[in-house]
Amino acid sequence: MPGARPVPVGAGGTPEEQRGTRNRVARSILDHGPSTAAELALRLELTQAAVRRHLDALAAEGVVEASAQRVYGARGRGRPAKVFALTDCGRDAFDQAYDELAADALRWIARAAGGGAAGDAAVAEFARARVEAQAERYRAALDRVPPEERTKALAEALTEDGYAATARGAPAPASAGGASEQGSGGEQLCQHHCPVAHTAEQFPQLCEAETEVFSRLLGTHVQRLATIAHGDGVCTTYVPRTRTEARGGDAHGGGAAGSTSRTSRTSNATTAKAAGRNPA
Incomplete structure (x- = not known):
């Protein structure tokens, strides 16, 4: 005060x-x-x-x-x-009263789909549908700002949903090979709170779907570095600075956006699979 x-x-x-x-x-x-x-x-x-x-x-x-x-x-x-x-x-103590109910529901979905790989796929489909619904709201906020401000806009939108998110400049992580071909650095999107952390610990598909959506919203491959669900203090996602941002162009406009989005979905697959795990 x-x-x-x-x-x-x-x-x-x-x-x-x-x-x-x-x-x-x-x-x-x-x-x-x-x-x-x-x-x-x-x-x-x-x-x-x-x-x-x-x-x-x-x-x-x-x-x-x-x-x-x-x-x-x-x-x-x-x-x-x-x-x-x-x-x-x-x-x-903060907003996790429904974790067990959510976990029970996801276990039911997995069993109803037959368990095993089919059950995992059903949970992943649910996770993507859930995050896509959130993404529609986030996309509107991102479309109102220039490319270089979109990570910050995403952080603000996440904060409104209870994730206490921030964005700040950061060098490329060592696991990304230092300076990437997209630029010498980027930003870290940090979520200091996760309302579904305990559920995500049991069902990493929630983290994977979120990472995929971040990539599409921002028009670039992103890298999940840490998650609260698996013991880290903060969910941290590295967002590289793209060439389009460096030029001051619109990463969400025209054919280039579609191309970037398709590329990011493909290149982000490996990162998304590891999104629910601590980096080694």
């Missing part, structure tokens, strides 16, 4: 106030992904000591867990800061 003063180190507050602040800390991690105490203090306008106290309480309740922050490039002196992420228990 603008103008609010940091909470003093020794401030206590009523149990209700403490719980309210604790929920704000957990919600901030949900919205922004794994965070350090310093990052949380800055976002919530609290002292780091107060944030650590709330993090300790949340950790004791099994809502968050700490790990060493990953350091890219040259590492400085001292131990890396701790980064805090929501646990499965912590995520359960």
